[in-house]
Amino acid sequence: MTAVTSDQQDAVPRPDDTPSGTAPDSPAPGVPGATGPAGTRRDPRVVDRHEPVAFLRAPFAGRTWRGYGFLWLALLLAPFAFAYTVFTVSFTAGIWVTVVGLVVSSALVLGGRGWGSMYRSMVRSMLGADVAAPSPYVRPRGFWRTLWGGLGDATGWRTLLFLFVTFPLAITGFVVSTAFLAVGLGATTHWFWSQFLPLQQTSDGSWHRGASFGTDWFVDTPVRQLGLVLVGMVFLWVWPHVTRAVTYLFRVLTVALLAPTLASLRVADLEESRGRTVEDGDAKLRRIERDLHDGTQARLVAVAMQLGEAKEQLASGSEPTDALALVDQAHASTKEALVELRELARGIHPPALDNGLAVALETLAARTPLPVTVDVDPAVEASGRLAPAVESIAYFCVAELVTNAVKHARASGVYVLVERQGTAPGGRGGRRDRARLRLRVRDDGQGGARVVQPGADGHRSGLAGLAERVRSVDGTFELSSPVGGPTVVTVLLPTDV
Incomplete structure (x- = not known):
């Protein structure tokens, strides 16, 4: 494993892959296809x-x-x-x-x-x-x-x-x-x-x-x-x-x-999860449109007005000091608009992903106020770049889970494991298992996290949104978070979509 850490790496304990005293493979509520103890798949029917x-x-x-x-x-x-x-x-x-x-x-x-x-x-x-x-x-x-x-x-x-x-x-x-x-x-x-x-x-x-x-x-x-x-x-x-x-x-x-047959359940589950993914995508587009309209666009309009007023003052022969002050304000507003645009672009597609998932997670760990340790299996990078959708989902899963650990878990450290599975020959006729990317995020916080499905008001937890996004590409999302901790989330994603 290659270790990618933040500056406070020494403060983060390195747990075993399956922490003792927990049940990391217990299925998250409302997430079909989860596995049971010892990797046995539970029948969702x-x-x-x-x-x-x-x-x-x-x-x-x-x-x-x-x-x-x-x-x-x-x-x-x-x-x-x-x-x-x-x-x-x-x-x-x-x-x-x-x-x-x-x-x-x-x-x-x-x-x-x-x-x-x-x-x-x-x-x-x-x-x-x-x-x-x-x-x-x-x-x-x-x-x-x-x-x-x-x-x-x-x-x-x-x-x-x-x-x-x-x-x-x-x-x-x-x-x-x-x-x-x-x-x-x-x-x-x-x-x-x-x-x-x-x-x-x-x-x-x-x-x-x-x-x-x-x-x-x-x-x-x-x-x-x-x-x-x-x-x-x-x-x-x-x-x-x-x-x-x-x-x-x-x-x-x-x-x-x-x-119902497992195939019909799977089809219904994929239809539901992808429908919610489309809804999430529409909501994100509406949020981006609102942020652009109420934030960046309004700021650029103010910049144009300030530059126009400065132009009028210079044309009328007024003191250049007043015009210079307006230009300074426009310059500051332009820089603020650029910052907002960068934040919006980062929410759509993190620039760090252009250099691969490992680099993106390294950047995320460095920017997190909590000590974060990331272990990336060399086989992940050696096998070539993952599908863009898989890389994006993996990155946002880790980012959301790390954010939850910072805001809600009262954790002192987070451990992230990224590895590749299912590349060994197996199955009938010597076929190879479908390769999967396995993410395991563990924090030593207070626990008690759970997946809240949408209620009558349509509100749901961030974990439910992650589960839907993972299921939209035929992946699995598993949560173990007993009261008192630790919280362990395991995500399996296909390497090709």
Whole structure:
């Protein structure tokens, strides 16, 4: 790494890439595509609200019994759902040649969305998993478009596939779970209810009362009763995990077939983020126009008036001292206008970026009142210049985060890491991973930072604006800022846009 520091570099601690005691990879709220612990990517379509249950408490936990209730309800609904699916497919295939029949088939396919909503509600209330709903159906204009739009509704057909696949799963899962529960309860209470069983005679003529295994082996002695109780306890403690495994399969199928696809989520997210980026661009242009009109333009108008007045005084033969004073005022106003223009230009495109990202960050560190340490991976510069949009976003991300550390975090130093990732061969067929630029900005301030999404008044935090700008180029933005600090922000950007 090459180090680029401000004059007070020695005051900045050099933390490890992943600081201890924090969770730098926790996703920022409202930012899809964030990664979870150990780099595992979280599915943005589902949020698990369940807390882990200890093994010894599992048979008595409400989560276990809600899962078993889910299996009961799924079993009751499965025959009707399966019949609906079979009828929809067979009716559509048989009535395909008639227009009226296609109208009914279109309605049946769209009706699958209602089944999907019901199962998502069951999963949310009984399994503790919030599964995202797919985009609502938008009826196109025109009879034929409406007809084919309903018949081709992918969400409806995926729901019908879910109803078909879960029919055998509901029956098998319920039977297996109930068998474990029944065996466990029966074995642990056998010592009590076995006294009401009828007497049975063995081959040697003796009589016994109790559960029989084979023809001559009965559980009717204290030792055997105790052994059966122990076996029943094993079944009772295994039963929650069997139930949880079956309900987990239901949840996986619900996410896979009843939630929006990852591609559709990504498209919607990119459309939203790029729409907001366009809005931000328009707002910036309006701000520049306002600054030029109210500031620089007004100052240049004043300069023109001062020079015009000085010209009139010189033409009239007045004392040159008054004209010289006016020229001095115009000269000072011109210099102030130049400063304002430079500031506006720097906000649009920092001149330091003309010499590369490393030089721009070096300039930023030197101008910051807070000690800033920047480590730039030599591979970033060795691989050539980045795309201009990526360099600009990376620079403004670091600048905004450093500014936040100065104004709000009460930090004593900032550490910035810039490195290149994803250049090693990998994937199928020896393909190379997409190269990415990784930024990690850490300050030792008071923490508590969060991403504030736009509210009713349209106001949002600067971090939300950064997240939108990063997502506009298919990047990821991750924030970890526990109360008390430190604040760690990780940004991944594609090297080419």
